[in-house]
Amino acid sequence: MILAILPVIPLIGVLFLLFKRGRFINIPLITSAVVLVFGVCGLQSVFEGIPLNYTVPLPGPVAPNFHADSLSAIFVLAAGFIWSVVSIYVPEYMEQEGRTKVFELCSLLTLSAVLGVFLAGDLFTLLLFFELMTVSSFFWVIHRGNKEAIRAGYFYLFYSIVGGLFLALGIVFMGTATDIMPIIGSGPVNPLNSKAFTWSIVLLIIGFGIKAGMVPLHLWLPHAHSVAPAPGSALLSGLLIKVGAYGLIRVGEFAGWGTYLQGGVSWLGSGLAVLGTCTMLVGVLAALVQSDAKRLLAYHSISQIGYIILGLGIGLYLGPDGGLGLIGSIYHIVNHTLFKAALFLGVGIIYIGTNETNLYKLGGLWRRFPLTALFMLIAVLGITGAPGLNGYASKTLLHHAVSHAAENGPQWIIWSERLFLLVGVGTATSFIKLYYLIFLGKPAKVKVNENKSFGMNLAMGLLAAVMIVIGFKPEIFASIAAAPAAQVLGMKNAAATLESLSFWNPSDVLSMIITLAIGGLTCWLGFRSGAFHWHIPAWLTLEGIGKLTGMSILFIWRRGAEWYGSIVATAGRASGNLRARLFKYFRRFDKSRSGNIGKINLTGISADAALLITVLMFLIVWYAFIVK
Numbered sequence: 001m002i003l004a005i006l007p008v009i010p011l012i013g014v015l016f017l018l019f020k021r022g023r024f025i026n027i028p029l030i031t032s033a034v035v036l037v038f039g040v041c042g043l044q045s046v047f048e049g050i051p052l053n054y055t056v057p058l059p060g061p062v063a064p065n066f067h068a069d070s071l072s073a074i075f076v077l078a079a080g081f082i083w084s085v086v087s088i089y090v091p092e093y094m095e096q097e098g099r100t101k102v103f104e105l106c107s108l109l110t111l112s113a114v115l116g117v118f119l120a121g122d123l124f125t126l127l128l129f130f131e132l133m134t135v136s137s138f139f140w141v142i143h144r145g146n147k148e149a150i151r152a153g154y155f156y157l158f159y160s161i162v163g164g165l166f167l168a169l170g171i172v173f174m175g176t177a178t179d180i181m182p183i184i185g186s187g188p189v190n191p192l193n194s195k196a197f198t199w200s201i202v203l204l205i206i207g208f209g210i211k212a213g214m215v216p217l218h219l220w221l222p223h224a225h226s227v228a229p230a231p232g233s234a235l236l237s238g239l240l241i242k243v244g245a246y247g248l249i250r251v252g253e254f255a256g257w258g259t260y261l262q263g264g265v266s267w268l269g270s271g272l273a274v275l276g277t278c279t280m281l282v283g284v285l286a287a288l289v290q291s292d293a294k295r296l297l298a299y300h301s302i303s304q305i306g307y308i309i310l311g312l313g314i315g316l317y318l319g320p321d322g323g324l325g326l327i328g329s330i331y332h333i334v335n336h337t338l339f340k341a342a343l344f345l346g347v348g349i350i351y352i353g354t355n356e357t358n359l360y361k362l363g364g365l366w367r368r369f370p371l372t373a374l375f376m377l378i379a380v381l382g383i384t385g386a387p388g389l390n391g392y393a394s395k396t397l398l399h400h401a402v403s404h405a406a407e408n409g410p411q412w413i414i415w416s417e418r419l420f421l422l423v424g425v426g427t428a429t430s431f432i433k434l435y436y437l438i439f440l441g442k443p444a445k446v447k448v449n450e451n452k453s454f455g456m457n458l459a460m461g462l463l464a465a466v467m468i469v470i471g472f473k474p475e476i477f478a479s480i481a482a483a484p485a486a487q488v489l490g491m492k493n494a495a496a497t498l499e500s501l502s503f504w505n506p507s508d509v510l511s512m513i514i515t516l517a518i519g520g521l522t523c524w525l526g527f528r529s530g531a532f533h534w535h536i537p538a539w540l541t542l543e544g545i546g547k548l549t550g551m552s553i554l555f556i557w558r559r560g561a562e563w564y565g566s567i568v569a570t571a572g573r574a575s576g577n578l579r580a581r582l583f584k585y586f587r588r589f590d591k592s593r594s595g596n597i598g599k600i601n602l603t604g605i606s607a608d609a610a611l612l613i614t615v616l617m618f619l620i621v622w623y624a625f626i627v628k
Helices: 002-018 027-042 043-047 070-097 098-118 124-140 147-177 194-211 222-226 229-253 268-288 293-321 323-354 369-386 392-405 413-440 455-474 474-489 494-499 506-529 542-590 607-627
Strands: 052-053 065-068 595-597 600-602
Touching: 002 052, 002 065, 002 098, 027 043, 027 070, 027 098, 027 595, 043 070, 052 369, 052 542, 065 070, 065 098, 065 293, 070 229, 070 455, 070 474, 098 229, 098 600, 124 147, 124 229, 124 474, 147 194, 147 222, 194 229, 194 268, 194 607, 222 229, 222 293, 229 268, 229 293, 229 323, 229 474, 268 293, 268 600, 293 323, 293 392, 293 413, 293 494, 323 369, 323 392, 323 455, 323 474, 369 392, 369 413, 369 455, 369 506, 392 413, 392 455, 392 474, 392 506, 413 506, 474 494
Parallel strands: none
Antiparallel strands: 052 065, 595 600
16 A cells, blocks of 8 residues: 555645645655655565555556565655755755746656656556656756756657657557566566567667667757756756666566576667667766766766666676676666765755856855865765765676676677776766866856855755765665665575675775776866867767758758659649640530531531541441441
């Protein structure tokens, strides 16, 4: 019953918010805190290997199913915690943005939809909540109402709807491939139609990949995350794109975690690994040349999702030995939720204080925003993988998984490992640049408003505290939550694999320190050479390629339409001339004239008609005597 109650709690909060009168009460905070408490109390058993299932007894053919296992619980608790933290942040921030109540309503509706996705027990229920999430979060993106926000909002909506359509098609093919639609959490699918099952997996990956921001399906993400209010960006990047990652994990469950993939899905592990590598690389390269803080963070959301997808791909590729890849991906999902939310919230505080997000117009702000500078530093160290912070733990697991696959693997895995290290350097470079330009550079050229941000700094402080705890005790989350989730999904030896790994291996610590040092050197060279000011030519970007392709298609379409119109017009003129001539010719039959045929006088009968009769009689005679 708790499974059906959790998504309803935010809806109750919506009702209270609609009818709230008088004194200020932070209803979103209360609601999300209740979700977190109910989640902790009601989902404890799933970490002991006891899944929960509930079917809503509705009349008719559709009865929503809900399911919770240790993977679902991780996502539900992460959602409850992040929403609680952001709800502390929202009131002070939205005083500057305006329309606070609208934002809070959309926030609670989105929370309900997100919980529904994570707790869905079947694909139809998941699709329903997925579409509700798209609609409610759309209003975050367009909140400011300016031209840029509206454009980004409809871009986001278009991609999300397309993603939903791919999910719907994937569900249809899944129904064709199986006699009974698979239940989420039921393990690998044994398809009756392997071709339909393959198409289902492909379509589901595309649908969830769009939501996750996977290259080349990521084009909506930088626009949407950069124009939304800071708390909206924190939730979009911190949690909503994780819906896509969650979906990819469930797709892997249908294919078979912990097994060597066969038949039509044997490509899945290597395919996801390659896509993850490309996503990492494209995201970090684009982030390096960004001058807007929020766009830089948005592109790093793409890059960090690449880490997660790479881990999932390696986990599927290695089969029973892929536990570290799956555990590392689940761990990195949680870590990215924490440090990316903190980074967006920190940039939001700077925006409220300066009304600016252009990095080159900021600088020296650590004196005016000391707490924000401290918490941002912790988040920066976390995302770069510095030892002692949370990002180090998950990146270490992922690196070990990729290295293990590369030991005796094909050439593409070796390149994935090399690019993994390169992306780590790029991440360190871009975040050293971000932190230096905001807090340590020359004093800001913009007016700095008085810093009144206790609630906003409190929210960042809570995120920073959790990052520090995870960083100093990385084995706790891995053993209590991530490993049980991997075992439930099919990685039977996940816990044993984890036991053989030491998070504080000197070589791993030294590797991360070297990565940070090279990142710092690269950042210095970037400033000295002006490389950070280089603008990528449009034709080299996926956005530019997409725009060029669209314009080419539009040009061909227009020229084709012009040619078609010319052909139709020419044919019409020719047809008109022919009709005029035929009409003129047959018009002669309507004219009543007199004529003589021999000695026979035909009065009032058309001479042409008489001619026709004569010809007809000749044909009859010819047929009767000659042909016969």
